[in-house]
Each structure stands twice: as structure tokens, then as C-alpha cells.
Amino acid sequence: MRRRAGGAGRDRGQVSILILGLLGVILLLVIGGVDVTAAQIARARLLDASDSAALEAANALDEVAAYSGGIGDSVVVSNGTVEQAVEDNLGARPMPYGISAWQVARGTGTTDGRTAVVVLQGTADLPMTGGVLATLGRSVTITVESRARAPLQ
Template identity: 40%
Template sequence: MGLTVVAGMLVVVGIDVTAVQLARTQLWDAADSAALDAADRVDEDRVYAEGLHERVPVARAGVAEIAGRHLAEERRPHLVRSWSLGSRTGSPDGESAVVEVVGRVDLPIVGGVAEAFGGGVTVTVVSRARSQVR
């Protein structure tokens, strides 16, 4: 009987961990596409002042705006209860777009029990993108 309970718990934990990993992958996809979208936003003031070099200058303030708009238009994955941009979203060097997405993931089997302890798991992913001139 004890072995059956242990085996059942391993199956439950395995399913929930797999669900969190799948949700993490989906959050990464969303962060990647938002970062790529933001990296395409050219800082026109810098281009006109400095010219266009090897890398496209990214508008620092525009990264969060574009990434936020991108997430708002994207369909949230099934097990992700909520998502938002993290504090690392922006352009640290003016040439790359960094997008941090923080998502709250529901556990499919023990979600009801997890609700009593704050519910779900918080998953954070960071993606970077940069555009080059060829």
C-alpha cells in the first residue's frame, strides 16, 4: 500500500513539473517574440545624429512599450494564469532589447491544494534580441 502511494505521488509530481516546464517554454517563446519585435524598433534620433553602424540602435524607452503591447496582443498559454513584464525589460546598451516575462503558472493536479498556500508557481524568463545591419 505504501509503495502504491509513493508511486502515485511520483506520478502527480512528475505531471505538475512537466506542466510547469511546458509553461516555461511557452513563456520563453512569448519573451523571444517580444524581444525580436522590440529590437526592430529603431532609435531614429540616434540614427540621424550618429548614423547607422553595424548594429541598429534600439530606442531604450520603446522596448517596454513594444514588449508590453506584444504581450497584450499575444494569447496567454493555457496554464499561465497571468503574465507581465519584469523589471529587467529595456535596453541596457542601446543596441539590444531585453525582455523579462514573469508568469504565474497553475499546477494541473495539485492546483487546488496549492491555492491554500498561495497557489501556482511563478516562472521568470529573460530573452535578448539585437538587430544587425548587413
């Protein structure tokens, strides 16, 4: 009876388990990378919408405040004019791709009567794990904030 050198027969199948484990790790990294990228792109698109709404809101003159208190170095805005301008701006544009729902969040308005602040919250659609998260009753919520001011010269 001949023995094999080095006991090679006992190591059979060990490499396939290692390969399966590495493929699992690589698959998780790819899925995670795709979803993180999708969430970041959705955030950028939501920020674009927020910036656009803030720029429009910065030009929404509060006529009552302007006539009673005058105009200083920038357009006078109020919480009401900012909120109305934001609603008009967002209502006129389609929801960004990659966002399944959005809403104007708390904090939208003005802090000093000159700067328009827009806070948007959106739910991101994740291509790889979105269905699993929805089944679990979870979602990825993104909140962005934009500020704009319309200076007068």
C-alpha cells in the same frame, strides 16, 4: 493441537501495508511528474512569447538616437522603444495555455543601445496541485529572459 509450520499465521496483513505504502509513493511520483511537466511546458510557452517580443523589440528603432548619433552595425534601440514594442507584442497575443498571469518584469529594456532584453514573469497553472497551492496562498512563478539584436548589413 496442531501448529502451523513456520508461523505463517503471524505474518498476515503485513504485505497489504507494504503495498499501500508503495502505492502512496507511486501516486506522489505520478502527481509530481505531471506537475513538473506542466511547469516545464508553461516555461517553454512563456519563453516563446518572450522570444517573440524580443525579436520585435530589436527592430524598434529609436529615431532620436539614430538621427543624432547615426546607425552603426545594428538597429539603435532604447529602453522606451523596447518596452513599447514588448507591450504591443504581448497585448496582441493571447496568454499562453498553462499560464494564469504574466507581466513584463524588471530588467526589460536595453543594456547597450543595440540589444533588446525582455524579461517576463508568469504564474504557472499546475493541474494536480494547483488548487492546493492556491488554497495555501502560493503559486509557481516562472521568470524567463530573451535577448535579440537586429544587425544591419
